[in-house]
Amino acid sequence: MSKVSEKKITILIVDDNPKNIQAAAAILGNEGYDISFDEDGESALRHVQDTTFDLILLDIMMPNTDGYEVCRGxxxxxxxxxxxxxxxxxxxxxxxxxxxxxVxxxxxxxxxxxxxxxxARVKTHLKLKQSDARLRELNAAKDKFFSIISHDLKGSFNALxxxxDLLTDDYDRMSEDKKKNLLETMNTACRNTFDLLNNLLTWSRSxxxxxxxxxxxxxxxxIVAEAVFISENxxxxKNIRIIAGIKENTLCYADMDMMRTVIRNLVANAVKYTASGGTVTISAKDCGDDLEISVSDTGVGIRPENIRKLFRIDVKHSTSGTAGEEGTGLGLNLCKEFVEKNSGEIGVESEVGKGSRFYFTCPKTEIRYEAGAS
Structure with missing residues (x-):
């Protein structure tokens, strides 16, 4: 498995004079930047459609489409x-x-x-771009926080x-079956509220x-056994079977509390999005220096266009579970953050109507952990 590494900075140079491109590329290449180039504006505009760049150096005076037009585009x-x-x-x-x-x-x-x-100018604007990205991330986190408090948390308490109120006003007139059903509903709401608060507090600390x-x-x-116990009720x-097929002494080297949060969230999500009579399976695979932990379900699946939204704090994406359970998407944000902090990777495979498999890696040894963190 490949370790988590810092993304290399990519710069596009656009100039109709090859000598200018060579000179700029030599200077920037020596700094470790990944350099691409185009010799006209039309090529540059096509290039940016399928490649992501961190910064663009752009000549103004070019034939056909000049630098002003390219920049405007x-x-x-x-x-x-x-x-x-x-x-x-x-x-x-x-x-x-x-x-x-x-322009x-x-x-x-x-x-x-x-x-x-x-x-100096390139480095300055790359730093400004990183600061801008971090600021937008923090604003998205703030918006997520207030959205959860104003909508999701309020909704949970309203249900309780x-x-x-129903128990207080109608207790003596309720049948035993109705009382039992109502208490089960309230118990589920309590657990959902607790899980939400737990995620919210953990995320806030991080x-x-x-x-x-x-x-x-x-x-x-x-910790897989703990997660299964928590999701058992x-x-x-929902008449869902949870199968935990992990052998004893399946060792890994990571922050135990963070991994506990990751597995708890993945198992809870699998139960949430699996219909009655379905199955949730938890397994582990030896991948050399890493373990790969998988949580698979026979649930509703995820549309391809929504998969890339799952682990992003700046994108609002949540759907109700098969029994109407509320989702915020916060749990998966936590999973991604904690897996990556422990030198691992997280991903998902899914097919609508057939189910999903969420998987993540974690190091087996301290040496592998330190190598991934470097």
Whole structure:
């Protein structure tokens, strides 16, 4: 299995003069950046449709489609609008510079360019882009937090209060079966509220940096057994069978509490999105330096266009379970964060109407853990 590694920064150079491309590529390549190039504006606009770039160096004076038009096109496309564009230009008059900023350029470098200046401007705008991404992530997290408090948590408490009101007002007139059904419904609401609060508090601690990663050797079978126990009642109410096929002494090296949260959420989700009579299966596979833990279900499945939304905090995506259980998507965000903090990877395979398989890897040894964290 490949370790989690930092994504290499990609830069696109667009210039109709090959010598300018070679000079800029040599300077930036020495810094470890991944360089691509195009020699005309039309090619560049096509290139960005299928490749993601962190920054674009763009010549202004090019035949057919000049740099201004290319920049305008990039900024009008939501998929490329946030890529910083630095103009490479021999034109230093105020009118040309102002026009560049008006079409969306972040900066400009005059030609022939100075190596120190070029690197300084590129590094500055890459840092600004990273800061912008982090700020948007924090805003998305804040929005998610308030959405959960205002909608999901409020909804859970409303269900509980309604149940208590019915018991208070109609207890003497209710049949024993009705009382039992109502109490079971309230018990489910209590468990859902507890799970939501647990995830919310854990996620809040992780976002504020108050949750350190403390890896140790432990038997993954033990925390799988805990997760099965926690989801047992919900599964029983839906006539779902949980099969935990993990051998004793299946050891891994990770933060035990974080892995407990990951497995608990994946098992709970599998039960939530599996219909009555279905099956949830938990298994482990030896992958050399890693263990791969899988939670498979015979549930409703996930549409391909929704799979990429599952682990993103900035995308609102949640659906109700097969018995109307509410979902927030927060649990999967936690799973991704905790798996990656422990040098692992997480993914999903799914087919609508047939079910899903969520899987993640975790290191088996301290050496593998440290290698993945480096």
């Amino acid at each position: 990039l900024k009008e496309n939501p998929d490329t609008a946030r890529i910083p564009v630095i103009f490479l230009t021999a034109r230093t008059d105020i009118e040309s510079i102002v026009k560049g900023f008006e 969306g350029a972040a900066d400009y470098v005059t030609k022939p360019f100075n190596e120190v200046e070029l690197l 209060m309604l149940g208590f 976002q504020t940096g108050n949750m350190s990663c403390e890896p140790e050797i432990f038997d993954i079978r033990e 919900a599964a029983k109410n």
